[in-house]
Each structure stands twice: as structure tokens, then as C-alpha cells.
Amino acid sequence: MNTLLEILDKSEAHLRGKGVVEARLDAEHLLADTLQCKRMDLYLQFDKPLQEETLALLRPKLVRRGRHEPLSHILGHHPFHGLKLTVSPSALIPRPETEELVEKTAGHLKSAPNRILDLGTGTGAIALWMKQTYPNAEVVATDRSEEALSLAKKNGLDLNTSVAWISSDWFSSVEGTYDLIISNPPYLTEQEWQEAAPEVRDYEPKEALFASANGLADLRIILTESISYLNPKGLIALETGINQREELKAIATESGFSDAWGEEDFHRRSRYFFAIK
Numbered sequence: 513m514n515t516l517l518e519i520l521d522k523s524e525a526h527l528r529g530k531g532v533v534e535a536r537l538d539a540e541h542l543l544a545d546t547l548q549c550k551r552m553d554l555y556l557q558f559d560k561p562l563q564e565e566t567l568a569l570l571r572p573k574l575v576r577r578g579r580h581e582p583l584s585h586i587l588g589h590h591p592f593h594g595l596k597l598t599v600s601p602s603a604l605i606p607r608p609e610t611e612e613l614v615e616k617t618a619g620h621l622k623s624a625p626n627r628i629l630d631l632g633t634g635t636g637a638i639a640l641w642m643k644q645t646y647p648n649a650e651v652v653a654t655d656r657s658e659e660a661l662s663l664a665k666k667n668g669l670d671l672n673t674s675v676a677w678i679s680s681d682w683f684s685s686v687e688g689t690y691d692l693i694i695s696n697p698p699y700l701t702e703q704e705w706q707e708a709a710p711e712v713r714d715y716e717p718k719e720a721l722f723a724s725a726n727g728l729a730d731l732r733i734i735l736t737e738s739i740s741y742l743n744p745k746g747l748i749a750l751e752t753g754i755n756q757r758e759e760l761k762a763i764a765t766e767s768g769f770s771d772a773w774g775e776e777d778f779h780r781r782s783r784y785f786f787a788i789k
Contacts, residue, residue: 625691636664
């Protein structure tokens with residue numbers, strides 16, 4: 513009978529042989545999920561013998577990860593700034609860059625917003641974080657995908673967090689004005705999409721990542737139309753492609769924004785764009 517450490521080593525070797533970059537870490541997550549314990553608890557029981565019943569549950573997970581299915585899809589959940597979110601192939605898995613987007617956005621708000629609009633909410637990550645950070649605000653979140661909206665609603669119920677979920681193709685069903693409009697829209701170019709890791713290209717929704725017009729099509733719609741849905745001095749905050757800042761500045765100026773600027777992410781890439789009405 514193999515010990516936990518031996519199975520962990522074999523699992524890592526299997527994933528590494530399949531080209532999984534973080535083979536050890538992923539093997540630990542999958543084994544901890546199978547044993548229903550915390551990942552760090554594995555280190556306290558390396559000598560524990562593992563029964564065949566446990567291995568039978570672990571093997572299919574290793575096969576899926578070896579095919580480059582995202583770890584979060586296999587686990588069924590993903591963390592976002594302290595929130596535990598259910599994830600599925602119907603929506604983009606939240607990224608660390610989007611965690612940084614909400615942090616930067618909160619830093620640019622001079623006072624707590626009364627109304628917040630999250631466009632293309634996906635899992636609901638941004639909207640739910642905003643509602644928990646600004647509990648007195650009315651938060652509205654949209655998506656054109658009914659499957660994504662269902663997932664976001666589930667996350668809202670699981671977190672006991674009240675957000676108004678609306679089926680809308682960007683602003684098509686949006687009403688009223690807002691102090692903050694925030695979005696992580698599709699912005700990858702076709703080349704960037706083709707060059708993406710198999711975890712992204714083969715398992716996540718292309719419509720949540722790729723945009724035509726060199727990645728700018730959806731960003732242009734959002735920037736151009738948002739000016740009519742922002743209150744005076746309202747802020748729009750966007751996650752963007754790393755080579756789009758100058759084009760976005762031009763669009764913002766054409767759309768009537770008085771101030772617009774880009775900021776870098778933690779990798780020092782031009783990732784965020786902000787504008788004030």
C-alpha cells in the first residue's frame with residue numbers, strides 16, 4: 513500500500529509528464545480535495561497509507577488535469593479576494609489581474625458609490641466583491657450569457673450577497689445612471705487567443721476572451737456608450753489588453769470623458785484603463 517507522499521510524488525510525475533506547469537501544486541490540490549482536507553494538512557500525514565477507494569477517486573481528477581482541464585473546473589470552485597466562487601466552463605475563471613482591478617478601482621473612488629454597474633459579470637466575482645465592500649450600494653450586474661448569469665446568481669445565493677442580475681448585451685437592457693461602471697470584457701486579439709495555454713483555449717468560453725477589431729470591439733462599445741450611463745464625476749474602470757492604451761485614450765476623448773489614464777498590473781504590463789465623466 514502506497515503512502516500519501518508516494519502517491520503525491522507519482523501524481524506530480526504524471527502531471528509533469530503531461531506538460532502541466534505547476535505539477536506539484538496541482539497534485540497537492542487534487543489530493544487534498546480527494547481527502548477533503550486543506551492542502552497544508554497533507555504535510556502532516558505523509559506516512560499515511562492510502563486505500564484503493566481513495567486512489568479510485570483521485571485517478572479521474574489526475575486524468576482530467578493531465579488533459580489540461582483547468583484545476584478550478586475539476587475542484588468546482590475558485591477564490592477571488594476572499595470569496596469562494598463556484599466556477600464552470602460557462603464563464604471565465606477569475607484572474608489575479610481582476611482582483612487587482614477591483615483594488616485599484618476602490619482606491620480611485622473618493623467616496624462610497626451609491627450605484628455600481630458590472631458589465632459582463634461572468635461568475636459574478638466583481639459584482640459580489642463590490643457589494644460586500646460597499647454594502648449600502650445598489651449593485652447591478654449584466655451578462656449576455658444565460659448560463660453565466662445562472663452561475664453568478666448561484667454564487668450570490670451561496671455568499672448571501674444581494675446583486676441585481678440582468679440579462680443584457682452590454683447596455684442593451686441597462687437603465688439609469690451609475691457612480692461606477694466596471695468591466696473585464698473580452699479583449700484578446702485572434703493571435704493572442706490562438707497562443708493561449710490549452711487550459712484557456714480549450715476549456716474557457718472564447719466569447720469571454722476574444723474580441724474582434726484587434727481586441728478592441730467590445731471595449732469601444734463600453735467606452736462609447738458608458739458616458740450616457742455615468743453620473744457626473746462617475747468613474748469607468750476596465751481591464752484591457754496590454755497594447756491598447758493609446759487607442760482607448762482616443763476613444764475616451766471622442767466619447768467625452770474629461771480625464772482618462774492607464775495603469776500597469778503587478779507584472780508591469782499596461783492592463784487597466786480608467787476614465788472620469
